[in-house]
Amino acid sequence: MPTLFERGIPIDAINDYSSAEKGPGRPPHWEMAFWWTRKPLAGARAIIAASLLPDNAYQSMESFLNDLFPCKNEKKTVHSCNPSPRLIEKLRGKKLLDPFAGFGSIPLEASRLSVDAVAVDLLPTAYVFLKAVLEYPRLFSDKFVEVDGKTVKELGLEEVAKQFSGRREVSESGRYRVPMLIFDVARWGSWVINRLREDPVIRDLYDADVYIGTWEVRCPHCGRWTPIVGNWWLARVGGADSEEEEEGGRRGFERLAWMEPQKVGNEIMIKIRDLNRELNRKSIRATINTRAGTVTVEGTVYRVPQPNIDARREVATCLHCGNQIRKGKADWYVKEALRDWSTKLEQYLSGVIDLNKLINESLARPRLLVKVKIINGNLVFEPATRDDDEKLWKAAEELRKMWGDPDIPTEMFAPYQAGTAGTFKITLWGFDKFYKLFNPRQLLTLIKLVKLIRQIGHMVEEEKLKEGWNSEDVRKYAGAVTIYLAIALARFVDHNNSVTLLHPSNPMGIEIAHALSMRGIAMQWNWGDTNPFVITRGLLRTNSFSKCLEKEIEALAYLVSAVSGSSIRVKVLLDDASELSKLEGEKFDVIVTDPPYRDDVAYGELSDFYYVWLKRALSEVADVGGVLVRKPRFLPEAFFDEFGNEIDTQWKRFAVREISEVEGRSKLFGNKNINDKKVPVGSFDYFKYLLSESFKAMVTRLKDDGVLVTYYAHTSPDAWEALLEAGWQRTGLRISAAYALATESPQRVTARGATTLDMSIVVAWRRGASGEALADEVYAKAVELCSEEASGYRRQGYDGVNLFVAVLGCALSQFTQYRKIVGVKGLGELVERYIYPATAAAIAKSLAGAETKLSPVSQFYLLAKVLIDRGRAQRRRLDRTSAVILSIGTRATIDQLRALRVIEKADGDLTLLEPAQSRDRRTSIEELLREKGLNPQATTFRTAVDVLHVLEYLALVLKSDELKRRVDELRTRSGAMVDEAIGLAKILAKVLSPEEVEGNLTQKLLDSLGVGGIYEFAKG
Ligand SMILES: C[S@@+](CC[C@H](N)C(=O)[O-])C[C@H]1O[C@@H](n2cnc3c(N)ncnc32)[C@H](O)[C@@H]1O
């Protein structure tokens, strides 16, 4: 029986709700720790429900939406409320599997719908997060404690207390109901913070809220220390409603501040320029040009210094002697200097050299530039001095005393390229081991935190045993409390290291961008070193340990209320999706999953940054014959192998099984024998192989009439075909529907280096591809049927990319219902010559009633014309997502389309090269020919679209019989293209309104040619 998903879902509304989850609308539990490519909850919820419900479950889409998101009329973020009991009733008892669960959006929404969920991920780090998101909030959701108002306030639990006691205010004398788990995380977290605060060493290490530091190197020319500064800006903070667009624009700044270097003897000192202070104004209207480094306020021009490093070109400038620092012995001097620091640091800590040698004989060292504080609610900058650097060295001395302690993360980074950092990859700069990514103060603080968090487990256990709990519950509960604190630590680790980056221009206040915010851990200048205790509000946004704990509590409050009331089982498994060996014969009603997108994220290598710390916080340290070693404690399966040996890093153990293309892996792991072929681990072929294996494994777990739904968001047509190959050709599934779903956040930071779209193509698969058919016959049937479906979708309000993907889904379902398509060589040809053209033809037919077979470029042009709204612009603009989806679905790549002058890049967006909308059609087409470099006398062309544009022009300047003669001439040279151009003209003339310039031009062309006679365009 077909599902609601296959009949059609209200995709527009669902996409709106999903988009609202970007930025401030993000689900609160995402703030626990960063994970890549998390899926919006609204979309996940809609998909799960629709793929479990029969197609007649709802009379109207409105009532479906009301049941999914009961608060949709009151709230912008519909994930804030649970689905309606009526919907839950319909789904009770169903079972869902997500074998690529990541941070768990899909299983979380399944459980809110009262669907039993099993979440699988290969990586221990994801496994720990999944436990925290899915299992523990429910496990203890029936346990509450009564807390007095004073304690509530001390622990920062006001909001939680209000929420769970249903009160508006918290008073000191009142008593409040608080979920026990949240209470204990807050209480023990505060215990950790207090102990750390009392620590005699730590106490003296911090006297500011955040320190901005960088690296300094010894100048090879003059021998003096010069800081290397990537950005002298400290703050460029605007009012809340004046986002982005600072270049050239004028607006009020709440804070404009930067640093200036000053030579004082042999030192470079930092001078702070804080314009709000200097001018004594709360808000400054200024024009800023960040590239030129100018700030203009009422005619006065201030200059912000230029960075003294350009790492891409491998130059730095000494701030003393002004000389350029280029080559060292074998490499760029700056890189060699940093490697020297790294080597000496290890020598120092292990007792080979002394502190003086470390600090004064290394070629590079960390240096603090500025201290940032919030004083009386005001953001204040102070220059850091050499005395401040002393604090770093004091911490270094402490670390040296504890060298050999297993809490120092001495594991190696993956020694190959993983992620998109390129030449900024940290291992190239000498950071080969995890502990080297922190300055000594940061490292010491983190290690002390690990030790404190580890004690919590014992104390919680003791307490609960005294209260009479049974030992199994005690262990689980102690584990849960410790795990949340360990995750808060992992988040702090991500925000407090020397590959963070000061972000001076967030409109809400300055902040430190975390290390994993890009798809590779990359070398940075201007990192942040954050006081672990500080909680600031106002223009400094920090992620101290205290702040991370605060986020953790908000996250938990969200999760506990999301799952309260549902009696559903959620299981988290550490397993390989290409085997699914731990499921013991279980079968599922539905599988909804989001496999990795080819080369998008090297999950294992990157999340090792968390892993090495989680392992420490959640395992035991025991003295074995005088040596301290790590022993299993909480979630031992994440940190120890089946023989009880510690897992060093994820990359060592899991990189060969992770489903992604990471070329660097093959360097270390070599080839695998697959069907007698040698395939390099980490190659695209290897990725395809493992993806196919995972489809096969999934099918064995799916009930006979169950639906498998996959998300996929890669930008390359090849990656998308890999999915078809895996699901259809290798596994024998057929596609039954497809949608374009808003998914990834297009946030600037996370998108850097990403190959993903901000939409996923979501596909439903079913069992039962069978038999064979002729490609041409299926094509004809697909156009017929899918043009009807296209009309149906249009009646439901689908347009643009939504319409396109839905019709693509229809075409795919026609072809993939057969096990084999006869008459084509490979998948590439099938897709390019049949499936995609059928989609375009079906859409054209639904819109124009005309049917025609077009080349990829013409399909792209046609689809862009009919699907993209021009708005009030002169030419259609395609955002990146629409352009890429159309390109995937026509197999014309963006680069090709640009080279062929079909589209053009214009400030970030792509513009369709079409006759501009203006009053005068002749000028418009002449202009276009000029821009495209087309000569009306030419006889050969790049594309049929070129021919179309030339013919449109000729139709204006030639008499009818002249034009016909000219067309005949062209036919002898470029016959197929001419036919295609006329075919295109016929559709455009029908679809475009006569007010559209090209609608008018094509009509004129057809009239002039008297089409209908000998020029009738051949079908098919
Ligand atoms: C695109 S992410 C899933 C994100 C998730 N839907 C969310 O909303 O958070 C893909 C996940 O697949 C996992 N993965 C990669 N190879 C795997 C394998 N062989 N078995 C299971 N999981 C794997 C990665 O660790 C990653 O977490």
Ligand SMILES: [Zn+2]
């Ligand atoms: Zn110099």
